[in-house]
Amino acid sequence: MDRFPNAVILSWGWRRWAIACAAGATSSLAQPPFFAFPVLWLTFPVLVWLLDGAVSSGTDGKARRLLPSFAVGWWFGFGYFLAGLWWIGEAFLVEADIFGWLLPIAVLALPAGLALFWGLGAAAAQLFWSEDWRRIFALAAGLGSAEWLRGHVLTGFPWNAVGYALTAGEPLMQSAALFGLYGLNVIGVFAFAAPATLAPASERGRNLALPAIALAAIGGLAAYGLLRLQSGPQSYVPNVTVRIVQPSLSQLQKWEPENKDQVLQTYLNLSAPPGAPLFPGTVLVWPESAFPFELRNDPEALAAIAGLLPDGTVLVTGAYRVESANPPERRVFNSIYVIDSAGTIQATYDKVHLVPFGEYLPLQRLLGDIGLRQLIRSGFTPGTTRRSIDLGFVPPFIPLICYEIIFSDAIVRDSLRPAFLLNVTNDGWFGRTIGPYQHFHQARLRSVEEGVPLVRAANTGISATIDSYGRILAATKLGEATMIESRLPTSIAPPAHARWRWMGFLLSLGACFVLCCTKRNSVAQSD
Numbered sequence: 001m002d003r004f005p006n007a008v009i010l011s012w013g014w015r016r017w018a019i020a021c022a023a024g025a026t027s028s029l030a031q032p033p034f035f036a037f038p039v040l041w042l043t044f045p046v047l048v049w050l051l052d053g054a055v056s057s058g059t060d061g062k063a064r065r066l067l068p069s070f071a072v073g074w075w076f077g078f079g080y081f082l083a084g085l086w087w088i089g090e091a092f093l094v095e096a097d098i099f100g101w102l103l104p105i106a107v108l109a110l111p112a113g114l115a116l117f118w119g120l121g122a123a124a125a126q127l128f129w130s131e132d133w134r135r136i137f138a139l140a141a142g143l144g145s146a147e148w149l150r151g152h153v154l155t156g157f158p159w160n161a162v163g164y165a166l167t168a169g170e171p172l173m174q175s176a177a178l179f180g181l182y183g184l185n186v187i188g189v190f191a192f193a194a195p196a197t198l199a200p201a202s203e204r205g206r207n208l209a210l211p212a213i214a215l216a217a218i219g220g221l222a223a224y225g226l227l228r229l230q231s232g233p234q235s236y237v238p239n240v241t242v243r244i245v246q247p248s249l250s251q252l253q254k255w256e257p258e259n260k261d262q263v264l265q266t267y268l269n270l271s272a273p274p275g276a277p278l279f280p281g282t283v284l285v286w287p288e289s290a291f292p293f294e295l296r297n298d299p300e301a302l303a304a305i306a307g308l309l310p311d312g313t314v315l316v317t318g319a320y321r322v323e324s325a326n327p328p329e330r331r332v333f334n335s336i337y338v339i340d341s342a343g344t345i346q347a348t349y350d351k352v353h354l355v356p357f358g359e360y361l362p363l364q365r366l367l368g369d370i371g372l373r374q375l376i377r378s379g380f381t382p383g384t385t386r387r388s389i390d391l392g393f394v395p396p397f398i399p400l401i402c403y404e405i406i407f408s409d410a411i412v413r414d415s416l417r418p419a420f421l422l423n424v425t426n427d428g429w430f431g432r433t434i435g436p437y438q439h440f441h442q443a444r445l446r447s448v449e450e451g452v453p454l455v456r457a458a459n460t461g462i463s464a465t466i467d468s469y470g471r472i473l474a475a476t477k478l479g480e481a482t483m484i485e486s487r488l489p490t491s492i493a494p495p496a497h498a499r500w501r502w503m504g505f506l507l508s509l510g511a512c513f514v515l516c517c518t519k520r521n522s523v524a525q526s527d
Helices: 005-011 013-030 036-052 063-093 096-127 134-150 164-166 175-198 209-230 251-255 257-271 298-307 365-368 402-404 435-449 496-500 503-516
Strands: 236-246 282-285 314-323 330-337 345-350 397-401 420-425 454-458 464-466 472-475 483-489
Touching: 013 175, 013 282, 013 397, 036 063, 036 134, 036 164, 036 175, 036 435, 063 096, 063 365, 063 435, 096 134, 096 236, 134 164, 134 175, 134 454, 134 503, 164 175, 164 435, 164 503, 175 209, 175 435, 175 496, 236 298, 236 454, 236 464, 251 257, 257 298, 257 483, 282 454, 314 420, 330 397, 345 365, 345 472, 397 402, 402 420, 402 435, 420 435, 435 464, 435 496
Parallel strands: 236 282, 282 314, 397 420, 420 454
Antiparallel strands: 236 483, 314 330, 330 345, 454 464, 464 472
């Protein structure tokens, strides 16, 4: 049992980086759609042992270990993000003649950039490293802090956070109601790295208690989830039905203006197929950027929508919105419209959190000079505020466009607590890859954190109605052109995480710092 850990600790040069990269890549299997989280009990101990052997010559003390530790963390993170985010390259093949040359840059550059956070987390852990069980808590504190930074720095990108590995299945998913994603990141690193103490090396000794505690913690979270689900019966908003359309339009078809009539007719046909007319009390939802034209200035399209909607129904749809048709004043927004049965736009929301390089180009003048551009040719302007929308016969909801749904704790404010979340997206950029599954699961977890239902419409991807416990009431399949319908679930009392927000993260992080700085003999060891 000791030969492999010792071989990892003593590895050197390119072999060390290859081990770190391979272990990181294998760790990505813990994310959707695979949820093979037990692999982390193998790969995170490898990360611990690599950090045990992280040394360099020329300096003394902790300093001689910081740069090698950063390198270990970076290579581990690079493998993790490369294996988990390769599907982003699919977007550059939609118009391969224009954007294809950017594919290798994007597929490699994004993981390389995200891995910097894990490198910093590993280096920070090394500041508190020890020769025994305490180093597990140092790693949990270091990587847990790094994951928080990854979710916030430079607009943030918390995709495939470690904590999602602890949300496989509905029972474990309930842990997000207690700790939130960032708290689960810390707990997850501890729980999956703990088996490293089973293999003694040099003076460390074998520790049996820590893996047992980790298993008990995961078992406790699962038991809590089962009890929470059993005590959470289904309830619904009276006299309200949600109907979601997933058209599964190809990206090239979706964006060409000459396809205007065909695209609109696809939505109309799917919204009210033969034998399934719309009835009063229905909220009809179409996905992000549904049209290859500006809906607000197209009276014929608005008239067709009015003809579709009977009294007492509304359409909530994604669309782009243009302010001033003349450059340089021209501004384009990625928006949501609420349209009533008269074809009148009653409310508008403009996407606040835009996708870098996808919807706008950071440092546009500098990067534009070297040939980089955003995938959306016109580029978008960010909205200014996120607010709830009241439909009258339906309780207020918070609109979210595309990946705005992945930002834990950035969606709901206490003064704006909604009855439900409404997320429109266009996962068609990423085809039949693992990306849409990851996006759907992350959206689903926001319902658990906040205790509010989610209504989600995707052009293609996974559209669904989800209750306040993350349970799927109705859902489409990836790539399926269809319509689904369900009742609208009610929200529940705010769970612990929604009431205290950062408390779960801060308490778990604080506990790790205390434990990694405590004395060695405070936890029994067996040799």
